[in-house]
Amino acid sequence: MAEAAPARRRIGRRPATDGVSTQERILEVAGQVFADHGFVAASLREIAEGADVTQALIIYYFGSKQRLFETLFKRRGLEVSRQRQELLDALLARADPPTARELVSAYLRPQFALRGADPGSRAFVRMQARLHHEPDALALRLRGEVYDHATRNYIAALERAVPGLNTANAHWRMMFAVGTYLYMLSGFDRLAELSDGRFNTEDTEEVVRRLTDFLVAGITAPGG
Known part of the structure; x- marks a missing residue:
C-alpha cells in the first residue's frame, strides 16, 4: 500500500x-x-x-515592506486621530466653547498615552519620530492620510477660541506645536543631560502639563 x-x-x-x-x-x-x-x-x-x-x-x-510599514503606521496613527476627533467633538458639543488650553490638551493626550501603553504602541512612537528621516513621498503621504483631517479641525477650533488669532497664525502656530510635541515624544530630548540630571521627561503627566503650558502661551501670544 x-x-x-x-x-x-x-x-x-x-x-x-x-x-x-x-x-x-x-x-x-x-x-x-x-x-x-x-x-x-x-x-x-x-x-x-x-x-x-x-x-x-x-x-x-x-x-511588500512598504505596505507592511504603512499597515503598522496607519493602525496606530488612525486610532490617535480618531481619539483626537472624539475629544474635540465632545468639547464642541458643550454649551461653553472650549478654551485654547482644553484644545491643546485634547490634541496632545492621545499621542502621549502611547508612551505608557503596550510595547507595540511604544514602538509606534519611535516609528513616528523617525518618519522625517524616511523618503519624503512616503512620509508626507502617511502624515496626510493619518493626521490631516483631525489636525485641520483643531486649527479651525483654535482660530475660533483665541481672540485675534488669524488663519495664518493659527496654521503656523499649530505647525510649531506639532514639531515641539514630536520632539518630546521622540525619546531623544536632552533635558536630563542639559540639567545635569536634575530634570527628566519620565513622568508623562508632567511632560504633557508643561508642554501644554508652553504651547498655549505660544498659540495665544499677541502679534504675528
Missing part, C-alpha cells in the same frame, strides 16, 4: 504560538524593527527571523 503524501503547508507558514496569529506576530516584530532602524534600513529578513516565518509569507500577507 502506497504511503500517503504529506500535507502541504501554505507559503512558508509556521504555526502561531501563544494564541497570537501569524499576521499579528509579524506586525509585532515589524513594529520593533522599524522603530529600531527606520523604514529604509529595516530588512524583511530580520522581521522574518524575529517572527519565525519566511519572507515569502510576509509578502503573501502584506505585499
